[in-house]
Amino acid sequence: MSSGLTERRQTILKLVIQEFVETAQPVASETLVRKYRLNVSPATVRNELAALEELGYLMHLHTSAGRVPTDIGYRFFVENLMDRTTLSLPEQRMIRHQFYQVRGELDQWIQLAGSVLARTAQNASVVTPLRSADRLRFRQVELVAIHDTMALAVLVFHGGVVKQQTLALDAVRSPDDLRRCAARISSVLADLELSDVEDLLTRDQQQEGSEFGDFERQVLDLVARAMDAFEAQAQEQIYSDGLIEMLSQPEFIPALAREDAERAVERMRRALDILKSGRGLGSLIPQALASDGVQVIIGGENSADEMREYSVILARYGVERAVTGVLGVIGPTRMAYPRSISSVRYISSLMSDLLAELYQADQRSPES
Known part of the structure; x- marks a missing residue:
């Protein structure tokens, strides 16, 4: 499918996704030309938007003239188009300082990881407790x-x-x-x-x-x-935080039209159920535990029906072959993926470093 993506179409797709993530409004050709000073006419951009829609990367929302990304569009963006960012050094120092203030308190580290992830990604966070890398015998x-x-x-x-x-x-x-x-x-x-x-x-x-x-x-x-x-x-043991951040997203704010209000309320109910029960997340945890790096699951890529409107970004943390857990963020598919991915990557790396230090210290300590 990517064979039909010329360089110009890739640029336009990237701009559509960035604009939609920022505004939560369908993106029109005139907006792209005006805001990003494209050296082509709105008519040319409209043709390219139509081509991207035909290829499955964009779609119309209701009867609006603007387009929004599809799950396939988001996937191509994450794998090929998005800027690879990291948290700023001041943010990293502040986060690391917070963790060192509760040094050695595992339960507080888990809660702090959830809190920091929710704040930096502006979506809900999920963290599983550490569990032995060995299966129950x-x-x-x-x-x-x-x-x-x-x-x-x-x-x-x-x-x-x-x-x-x-x-x-x-x-x-x-x-x-x-x-x-x-x-x-x-x-x-x-x-x-x-x-x-x-x-x-x-x-x-x-x-x-x-x-x-x-x-x-x-x-x-x-x-x-x-x-x-x-x-x-x-x-099933999953600690969550950031409900307020998640429900502050436009997807959960009812519009004037009754059908939009009902849809927002239903989304809110599903979000509460997912975070409270972990339903829909349970099957993703073993996958993340068995994988390296950051795992991004977008919308319809989720096997559970209740997760089809959400994206989940997960990473394993802990000490390999000893104790491991999973942390990440969950939110609507209209997500700031570069920011969310960099947040998950940094917190999982920090938690792993801190736990490795703690684990090594325990290994060095004399037996009582």
Whole structure:
């Protein structure tokens, strides 16, 4: 598709996006010629705008004569046209000073990262807590009788994670029965991750005769469900900030027309739901954790329907192969991408540097 983008069309596309991000108004040819002093006539620019629309980079909004960027237009802009900027040195010094004031306080660093991102990008921010780079691995299980029809399963995982689950008994089980079952399951599942446990259960179900008794299989299912719930909860923990900044964007300010007001209110409701529940963001977090650099997901590139009108910019932070998290910003697709990307890049780099210093200091400290 980019084969139809001449140098002049690329210039006009860049100007349209910059103007639309700045004004939130459809961009007309006369505006471009007048404001940017183009050496071509408005008629020529109109022809180029029509060509960009036909190629899928621009579109009409309602019946306006002006054009606005499409998701494809924004994507081409981010990858090929936007100016690569960095935060100014005074901004960097001020931000770094704020972090050093709460040096060593991990919870405060996470909150501060969200606050700084929201302020610098003028949109909502999202930050996930640090989590171990290692996947949750099973260690052992203990089964303790509560009464004749109920037992307590104490699940122990590597890294000191302990979960307790009640287990309904299909029959009266003696303490020796519970100990033998727990010992067998602990032996079979030792050091396994969730995917390994699920594979074991699938293979056992598919073979002609199960190698586990009914009660053992009940405990295996319990372990798999507990591990799945723990990993899902870890992905869903998202700290957010900048709701006021996000809702101050023109997309959330109702116009006079009733349909525009209803659309703005619906956008506001969706934004609140996304930031409160993390819905729509959960699938993006594992991708960001597994990727290097800054990840930009624009509008319809999101798989979740509720995210189709938003762009998300994410980056991993932390200490590689030790502890990592994800931070970024979310806002309407009409976003100041250079500013947002540079903000996410700088804060993720700063957080990683600070955590590396803290981690190295912990490694050097003598064991108590």
